[in-house]
Amino acid sequence: MSEITRSKAAREKAEKAREKAAPLGDDIDLDAYSQVAEEHPYQDDPSRLPLETKQRMLETGVVLDDASQRSGTFLQVDHSVVHSKAGQDGLEVMSTVTALEEYPWLKDYWWRAVAVDADKFTAQAELHQTHGYFIRALPGVKAIQPIQACLYLSQHGLAQNVHNLIIAEEGSELHIITGCATAPIEQEGLHIGISEFYVKKGAKLTFTMIHNWAPKMAVRPRSGIIVEEGGVFLSNYICLKPVRTLQMYPTAQCVGENALVRFNSVLVAPPGTIMDVGSRVILAARGSRTEVVARAITTGGTIIARGHLVGQVAPVKGHLECRGLILSEKGSIHAIPELEGLVEGVDLSHEAAVGKIAEEEIEYLMARGLSRDQAIAAIVRGFLSVDIEGLPPQLEAELQRAVELSEKELL
Amino acid sequence: MLEVEDLTVEVEGKEIVHDISFNVDIGETLVLFGPNGSGKTTLLMAIMGLPRYRVTRGRIVFKGQDITQLPVDERAKMGIGILFQRPPVVRGVKMREIVRACLGGREDGAVIEQLAQKANMVEILDREVNYGFSGGEVKRSELLQLMAQSPEFVLLDEPDSGVDLVNISLVGEMINELLQKDRLRSRTNSGLLITHTGHILDYVDADRACVLLYGGIWCRGNPREILVSIKSHGYEGCAVCQK
Ligand SMILES: Nc1ncnc2c1ncn2[C@@H]1O[C@H](COP(=O)(O)OP(=O)(O)OP(=O)(O)O)[C@@H](O)[C@H]1O
Ligand SMILES: [Mg+2]
Numbered sequence: 223m224s225e226i227t228r229s230k231a232a233r234e235k236a237e238k239a240r241e242k243a244a245p246l247g248d249d250i251d252l253d254a255y256s257q258v259a260e261e262h263p264y265q266d267d268p269s270r271l272p273l274e275t276k277q278r279m280l281e282t283g284v285v286l287d288d289a290s291q292r293s294g295t296f297l298q299v300d301h302s303v304v305h306s307k308a309g310q311d312g313l314e315v316m317s318t319v320t321a322l323e324e325y326p327w328l329k330d331y332w333w334r335a336v337a338v339d340a341d342k343f344t345a346q347a348e349l350h351q352t353h354g355y356f357i358r359a360l361p362g363v364k365a366i367q368p369i370q371a372c373l374y375l376s377q378h379g380l381a382q383n384v385h386n387l388i389i390a391e392e393g394s395e396l397h398i399i400t401g402c403a404t405a406p407i408e409q410e411g412l413h414i415g416i417s418e419f420y421v422k423k424g425a426k427l428t429f430t431m432i433h434n435w436a437p438k439m440a441v442r443p444r445s446g447i448i449v450e451e452g453g454v455f456l457s458n459y460i461c462l463k464p465v466r467t468l469q470m471y472p473t474a475q476c477v478g479e480n481a482l483v484r485f486n487s488v489l490v491a492p493p494g495t496i497m498d499v500g501s502r503v504i505l506a507a508r509g510s511r512t513e514v515v516a517r518a519i520t521t522g523g524t525i526i527a528r529g530h531l532v533g534q535v536a537p538v539k540g541h542l543e544c545r546g547l548i549l550s551e552k553g554s555i556h557a558i559p560e561l562e563g564l565v566e567g568v569d570l571s572h573e574a575a576v577g578k579i580a581e582e583e584i585e586y587l588m589a590r591g592l593s594r595d596q597a598i599a600a601i602v603r604g605f606l607s608v609d610i611e612g613l614p615p616q617l618e619a620e621l622q623r624a625v626e627l628s629e630k631e632l633l
Numbered sequence: 634m635l636e637v638e639d640l641t642v643e644v645e646g647k648e649i650v651h652d653i654s655f656n657v658d659i660g661e662t663l664v665l666f667g668p669n670g671s672g673k674t675t676l677l678m679a680i681m682g683l684p685r686y687r688v689t690r691g692r693i694v695f696k697g698q699d700i701t702q703l704p705v706d707e708r709a710k711m712g713i714g715i716l717f718q719r720p721p722v723v724r725g726v727k728m729r730e731i732v733r734a735c736l737g738g739r740e741d742g743a744v745i746e747q748l749a750q751k752a753n754m755v756e757i758l759d760r761e762v763n764y765g766f767s768g769g770e771v772k773r774s775e776l777l778q779l780m781a782q783s784p785e786f787v788l789l790d791e792p793d794s795g796v797d798l799v800n801i802s803l804v805g806e807m808i809n810e811l812l813q814k815d816r817l818r819s820r821t822n823s824g825l826l827i828t829h830t831g832h833i834l835d836y837v838d839a840d841r842a843c844v845l846l847y848g849g850i851w852c853r854g855n856p857r858e859i860l861v862s863i864k865s866h867g868y869e870g871c872a873v874c875q876k
Contacts, residue, residue, distance in 0.1 A: 545724075582721045585683050589717075590735045590782055591709035600734065604725025604761070 228322075229329060232338045236348035239339035247469025247498050250440050252342060255381035255412045257350050259300040262376075268297055268305040274406065275299075275374065282401020282432040284372040294357070294369035298384065300377050301352040312363030313396075314356065315371075318387050321356035328356075331387055335418040335446030335475075343442040347383045347416045354384030354416070359394035359425070368397040368430075373415065375439075376405040381412040388417065390425035390453070398427070402441075403434040410438040417445040421453035423478060430458040435465035437494055443470040451478030451507070459487040462606075464495045464523070471528060473502040476510030476538075483512040488606055491523025493552060500528025500558075505538035505568070512539075517605055518546040518576075520553025529572065530560040536567030546576035547605055634659045634823045635680070635786055639691035642672070642679040649675040651848045652691065657786070660820035662812055662838070664856045665827045667845035668868045673827045674718050676845065677788045680825070681715045682708045695786065714784030714811075716775040718791050718827075723762040728754065728774060731762050735781035745781070751810075752777035753803060768795030776807040787811050787824040793833035805836025814838060831860040844871045 243249045265271060268286040271279075276286050285291050294315040297305040308315040322328050338348050355371045375382050390396045402413060413435075421427045435441055449455050455474060474483040485501035503512040518525045531540040546555035559572040579601050587597035607622065635657040642650035650672045657663045667673050679686040680693055682705040692701040700708055723731070732745050749755045752773045763771060772792055779787060792804050813820045814837065826839060834856055842856035844863070851871050852859060862870060 580721065581684075583723045585705060586717070586721050586723065587726075587731070587734065588704070588706040589681055589683070589709055589715055590731065590778055591706055591737070592734050593706050594704075596734070597706075600726055600730060601723060604723070604727070604730070607725060 229332070232333050232348055235339040236345040239345035240342060240349070242339065242341050242345065244341035244343060244442070244469065246471065247442070248467050248496070250412065250442070250467070252346055252381065252412070256377075256379050257381055259302070259352070259377050259380050262299045262302040262304050264303065265297075265305050268295060271297075271304070275376075278403045278406055278434065279372050279374065279401055282372065282403050282434050283399045283430065284370045284401040291367055292370050293365045293367040296355040296357070296369075296371040297374070298353055298355070298372070299374045300380055300382060303353055306355075308369075310363075310366060312360040313365055313369065314358040314360075315369060316356050317353045318356045318385050319351070319353055321387065328387065331389065331418060331420060333418070335420070335448050336416055336444050340444060343414045344416060344444050346381070347385050347414050347444070350381075350383050351385050352383050354386040356387045357396070357398060358389040359391055359396045361391040362393040363391075364395040365397055368399045371398065371400040373400070373402045373413070374404070375409065375411045375413060377411070379410050381414065383414045385416040386418070388427065388429070389420045390422060390427040392422045393424045394422070395426045396428070398429050400429070400431045401434065402431070404436040404439055406436075409436040412440045413442070415443040417443065419445070419447040419455065421447065421449040421455050421481075423450045424452045425450075426454040426456075428456045428458075431460070433459075433461040433465070433468070434463045435461075435468070437464040437466060439465050441465055441468040441470075443472070445470065445472035447472065447474035447483070449474060449476050449478065449481040449483060449510075452480050453478060454482045456484045457486065457501075459485070459499070461497065461499070462488070462490040464492045465497070466494065467496045469498040471500040471502055473504065474512070475504045475506055476512070477506050478510075479507045480509040481507060482510070485512075485514045487516045489516065489518045489525055489527070490606075491518070491520045491525045491553065493522030493550075495523030497523065498526040498528070500530065502530040502532070503540060504532045504534065505540060506534045508535055508537060510538050512541070514540075514542045516544045518544065518555050519602065519605065520546070520548055520550060520555055522550045522552045524554050524556075526556045526558065528558045528560070530562070531570050531572075532562045532564065533568030533570050534564050536565050537569065539569045540571070542570075542572035544572075544574040544576075545605070547602070548576065548578050549602070634661075634696060635825070636694040637680070637691070638694070640676075640679065640688060640693065641690035642675050643687045643689050644675055644685060648689070649848055650679065653848075653850055654691075655843060655850060655853075657823050657825060660813075660823060661840045662824045662826060664834070664839040664842035665825060665845055666829075666842060666859060666863060671845045672848040673845050674790055677715060677790050677825065677827065681705060681713060681788060709782070709784070712785035713788065714779045714782050714786070715788040716772070716779060716790055716792055720763050720771060720775060722764045724764060726762050727759055728762055728777075729758040731778060732758070732781045735778045748777055748780050751780065752807060769797060769800040772796050772804055773800065773807075776804060776811070779811055780807060784811075785822050787822070789824055789826040791827050791829065793828055793830060801832060802836060805833060808833070808837050812837070831856075834860065844868070846871055
């Protein structure tokens with residue numbers, strides 16, 4: 223990357239934060255991971271990727287055999303961009319490295335929604351950035367199909383440090399599906415993903431992220447979202463596969479009047495998995511609203527489900543919901559909802575329930591002729607099926623498919 | 634069809650139903666009256682086989698087979714169905730799915746729609762089971778599930794309570810269908826029906842009735858006569874009457 227576009231100040235801050243442990247999540251020794259990756263060739267036709275890779279990507283909602291289903295595609299394997307293409311006028315898809323060179327003004331967006339010195343992970347992403355995607359919809363442009371992005375880790379022991387930037391310009395509409403996955407091997411690795419989202423006035427951004435990691439992976443996404451007047455940000459996060467340690471706490475700021483933010487997450491933690499996942503929304507403008515819903519299932523792993531709503535002005539409205547199911551003796555779910563009202567007239571609420579499946583519900587279904595296992599399966603399936611208002615049908619189908627795939631393993 | 638012999642039922646270690654015996658013949662509808670807390674629901678739940686209702690003495694025979702030890706799902710598969718007085722909310726599970734399951738898992742969208750139409754439940758098919766349902770919707774949802782399941786023996790725990798005048802005739806129609814009331818000779822389905830008000834009896838013909846008091850059966854006879862007597866003398870009248 224040309225050093226001119228890089229802010230010197232950011233670099234200095236990053237240098238200082240090099241050793242700064244994150245406030246949440248296990249500390250990770252960055253030196254245990256390699257920064258050097260083998261190059262992977264660019265593919266004009268992503269359907270030519272190895273079958274196995276395509277299959278793994280497909281499991282995260284990334285479709286490579288039918289370009290007509292997507293308005294754009296970005297694929298990164300390790301440190302190489304292997305495909306990048308926008309399929310509709312007014313949409314841009316490229317590496318953020320390329321984008322920073324092409325658009326000098328982008329430096330105003332760089333590290334604005336996420337602090338460069340938040341912790342050692344943000345610092346590492348600044349000091350050793352390895353691409354990431356830039357996706358932008360020009361003013362008033364509505365993406366017909368979703369844009370997909372996949373960040374794929376194939377090299378053992380590698381640290382992937384991506385920095386993504388997403389801009390939905392005024393009045394635009396974007397649907398993004400991102401899948402993050404590892405090669406189906408006993409993969410060890412570290413994924414650091416910085417994502418900064420800018421939802422401009424009246425724009426709508428639906429962001430669906432499916433994570434398919436591996437039992438030895440460490441994952442540290444760092445996301446910040448800034449939503450302007452009348453903007454809508456809908457996030458769906460699905461992580462149903464084992465991962466050694468995952469910690470993230472995306473933070474959305476409603477800075478414009480009547481902005482709307484929704485976070486839905488569905489988490490399944492098998493044995494050996496630690497997930498510390500939260501969503502934070504700062505309601506900083508009048509009339510802004512948010513809804514944060516988390517569903518968590520443990521089959522033996524640990525889930526910490528956080529939520530934090532801050533009402534800085536009035537009137538604003540926010541609701542936090544967490545439901546957790548413990549399906550194994552060993553697993554645990556810790557729901558930590560926080561509500562912070564800083565002025566009179568904020569309307570913030572939360573509801574949380576953690577436990578096993580109610581015996582009464584199982585018996586009710588059994589009285590209709592379902593076996594015990596069938597009854598449990600129906601309840602778990604219902605629990606996982608995310609029913610999200612306003613989601614385009616195609617994305618909904620995508621989500622449903624991801625959930626169904628994991629159900630088979632779960633039950 | 635159903636024989637209950639010297640049945641004693643415990644809930645949470647407390648004996649609620651004591652040494653009850655009765656039977657229901659093929660094609661017959663038996664009404665069960667009794668004041669609040671007399672053990673009517675307990676008796677029905679025990680017949681259905683819900684594990685919290687423990688049979689400590691006696692036995693239940695269905696179609697000639699002793700089912701006292703059979704788990705609830707196997708009883709359902711044998712042809713017993715129940716309309717719950719207070720069914721639980723099952724979050725996440727849609728009405729459509731539970732109806733499909735009641736149909737034995739057959740993926741027949743058309744049949745589901747058709748049944749839902751009969752129950753006036755079409756708009757509710759995509760809602761979560763019993764979540765936020767009104768009193769009448771709960772009853773119709775229960776009956777919709779039963780119609781999909783189509784049991785030979787139906788336990789109906791207060792199908793008429795909390796149901797308005799328009800809905801009650803619909804509820805009556807559905808019960809009549811479940812009990813094959815349109816057939817005169819070849820009727821094979823039977824039922825046990827609990828009602829406080831007897832309103833449902835204006836829509837559904839019942840053959841016999843009995844009164845449950847203090848966990849035991851006190852009176853047997855014609856449903857209308859017993860209802861009239863309860864209405865005029867209360868259950869205290871039953872307690873002193875030794876009919
Ligand atoms: N789970 C339970 N734990 C303790 N007591 C119970 C339980 N279930 C029922 N009982 C008691 O058993 C008795 C009979 O209850 P049941 O529900 O069978 O009465 P009912 O005749 O159906 O009354 P209603 O007309 O009000 O529906 C009541 O005193 C009730 O409190
Ligand atoms: Mg009762």
